[in-house]
Amino acid sequence: DAKTTQPNSMESNEEEPVHLPCNHSTISGTDYIHWYRQLPSQGPEYVIHGLTSNVNNRMASLAIAEDRKSSTLILHRATLRDAAVYYCILNFSSNTGKLIFGQGTTLQVKP
């Protein structure tokens, strides 16, 4: 399974944009890039996913490099509620849907 590399932690100020990077240099052509986040004492929740093109939804944007070896999750205006662990996961093309979690990036948001 292809692996991802994320910084252990990042800090942001409230109401400022946040760019969370993820490296996945061994990604294959059919791997989807998924992002989940885990708020304190809660189960993970889905944020966004994409294959090649940049993606936007109500929670965030996902920017995918042209060579697909890296991606960036963008939170446009961080709030205190966005403080969480963010996981970048490669979902290989299969019919099992297994997610392989790494250690993720702990995002701190300062008021």
Next chain:
Amino acid sequence: NAGVTQTPKFRVLKTGQSMTLLCAQDMNHEYMYWYRQDPGMGLRLIHYSVGEGTTAKGEVPDGYNVSRLKKQNFLLGLESAAPSQTSVYFCASSPMGGTIDNEQFFGPGTRLTVL
């Protein structure tokens, strides 16, 4: 919709005791998963199911058994609990396992301590 629910929320066991964790989902999802999360770590997949009556091993299946007798329920069993199984257990479900629709919905977790 209640989504994904887990029973119990907390449990303390003694070494060698057995227990079953129940996961229920009301979204008519085909796929269900059991994960464990140790302090400061990401989630690790224990077992999963791609449909009623089917189960498969994940990354860390040893010491656990599962059953999916009904589509909406996925049970995780510990036959003889060990301190190494102290963890937070999360259940998840997904409409299907294919990449496009593979948003997994997670339950609130069960915190298990084995003394």
